[in-house]
Amino acid sequence: MSDQQGDSPLKRTPLYDFHNKLNAKMVPFAGYEMPVLYPLGVLKEHLHVREKAGLFDVSHMGQAFLIPADGEFKTAAHALETLAPGNFAILKPGRQRYSQLLNDEGGVLDDLMVTRLGMEGHEHWVYVVVNAACKTRDFALIEKSMPDNVEMKILDDMALIALQGPKAVDVLAGFAPQVADMAFMSSLDLPVSVDEQEMWMHVSRSGYTGEDGYELAIKSKDVETFWRALEAHPDVEAIGLGARDSLRLEAGLCLYGHDIDETTTPIEANLTWSIGKRRRENGGFPGAEKILAQLKDGPARKLVGIKPEGRAPAREGTKVFSTDGAEIGIVTSGGYGPSVGGPVAMGYVSTKHSEAGTALELEVRGKRLPALVQPLPFVAHNFYRKKK
Amino acid sequence: MSKTYYTKEHEWIMVEDGVGTIGITDHAQEQLGDIVFVELPEPGLEVEQGDEACVVESVKAASEVYAPISGEVVEANEALGENAALVNESAETDAWFIKIKLSNADELEELMDKAGYEEFVESES
Structure with a gap:
């Protein structure tokens, strides 16, 4: 998936200089220069995440808010349901869903996370995270599908980092005790003070390793301070894309462009669990005819x-x-x-x-x-x- | 009296009494990263210089190891089957891959000595 941007110059995340300071090996990935491994190496990085906690820079991924002007969450949720088979309309504030953007043949254009914000006054906002290699196309598609009264705001000024592993909870709770009792696939928006620097984070209890952990969206200008503070914890190591791939593979999680793509349906990919009950009965998403037939007859x-x-x-x-x-x-x-x-x-x-x-x-x-x-x-x- | 030669593909061959012990260089294992599997040929296989003789798989990818010289494979290092990570630990000693009985010792003249190899690695980086 590293070739979609062709020969255009590679982009960098806000943590690029910092990865170099950590002596990461940088490689082109999805149009970005990303750390594939740090001096620890893929094998030890992988095992460290399973045993303690690892910190990943995933700022290359695409993040956006969908903001309905009418103050109704369902306005944005229903529009998203025309693109993806998730049951977004029933999401309670602060809850998150995994889903897929589909083409008319039921093939997967991308997979994504859809969250209804839980913060007071923002409970009608939708927060989406999509894959780096697909983000330009995804955002164009989403924007086109939204009614005029829903604004899509691409979060170019936000970094995204993941803290994953059995010790992640203890590490992050040292900065924000509220995160300890968060449910899996839920999110919080909260202020946090790191080395006397005040910042906001959107934190969700989710990830891509099969371990307990969090994904943290933080302003680009604040992310290095937070990364340093998290990594200073003795249980935390920086983890590159190499170990991210072996962790997710052992966890049986699909990688877009490899296990799922435009020629595979969510049913074939064993993602049936991510299609809501109402959606299975009523359809109303791209490729529904094929997908409902596969549900009935088996792929x-x-x-x-x-x-x-x-x-x-x-x-x-x-x-x-x-x-x-x-x-x-x-x-x-x-x-x-x-x-x-x-x-x-x-x-x-x-x-x-x-x-x-x-x-x-x-x-x-x-x-x-x-x-x-x-x-x-x-x-x-x-x-x-x-x-x- | 043994002598060690090096290839541009980052193999080493230590020749003693007409038999070459072959492995990959420490530089090569560093570049490959964590090594998880080594595929070795059966003894008795005849190889030509430059043939694919072994495969070494790291966490990232599979890479070929080429025969630095022609001859017959007389031994493969069974220890690597159990513990491929030995290549990361001692690439130029215990973690040799195969031994080949040289059929044409003249081929050694095309290979580099240690100083030549070090210069080559320098020029590549």
Whole structure:
């Protein structure tokens, strides 16, 4: 997904200089120069997040507010529902939903997070986060779909960082005790004082690692101060895109442009859970006809976890065969899972071969290697569940 | 008496009594990052200079290791099958990949010595 911006110069996040100070290895990604790893290295960064807490710069992602002038949240929510199959209209203040922007064939144009702000006086505001490589197109699409009385405000002056891992709660609660008891997929807007610098953050309890943690939207001018303060905690390490990818793969989370794209539907990608009940009954989103038919009859192929039985990783693009030699699918994400301690992959296989435990073969460098369909995630999610 | 040579593809070969022990350089393992898998050929395989002889996979990608000289593979380092990370720890000693019985020692003349290799790495960066 790094080629959408073509040859235009790479953009930088507000933390670019700081990553260089940390001796990060910078690579082009989705039109940005991003840290792929720090001196710790992908393997140790990955394991650190699972054990303690990691800090990620994801400021390349697109952030925007949708602000209905009539003060009604539903005005923006219903307009978004014409683009995506999520049930946004029922979102309570401060709640967040994962969804997908779809094309007319039910293919995924992008996946996104949709939040109804919880802050008093702003409960009709919608906050969306989309992928960096797709953001220009996404925002054009969203803006076009909004009624005239909804203003879309792209947040070019906001950075986005993620603090992920079992210790994330203790680290962030040191700055804002309120975050400790936040529900998974909820958000707060609150002032925070960091090294005597006053700033605002929009914090959500969510992420892309399978661990408990937070994503923090902070003004670009304030983000380095906050990053430094968080990273100063002995349990926190800076984590690059390399470990972000292996963490999300072990967690069975889709990566746009790889596991999902314009040729895959949310049903095929096992994202049915993200389609609201009302939306399944009434449709009213792009590609609804195809998606509702797939819901009824089952899709012809499914995204599954694939566990190579040996030590060799099966990378994206690896062909998948049944044990009787028929080509039945393709790996869409694959590599080494540091917490699993071996290779892990996801890919599409024909539904007939999608049951957990089905034996498969992967063609790696001309050889057929044995593999099994394995239920996702590879590493159990460790999301926060409120104590009753 | 052994002598060690280097290639532009960042392999080393230590030659002793007509057998070359081959691995990747410390510089190469640093560039590759955390190594998670090494694929080695079966002993008995005949290779030509420049052939793909092994594959080394890091967390990021798969890279080929080329035969610095022609000959017959006489041994592969079984220890790497159990512990590919050994390449990160001791690329130029314990983490050798294969041993090749040289079929044409003249090919060594095309390779670099340590000083030449260091200069080459310098010029690449």
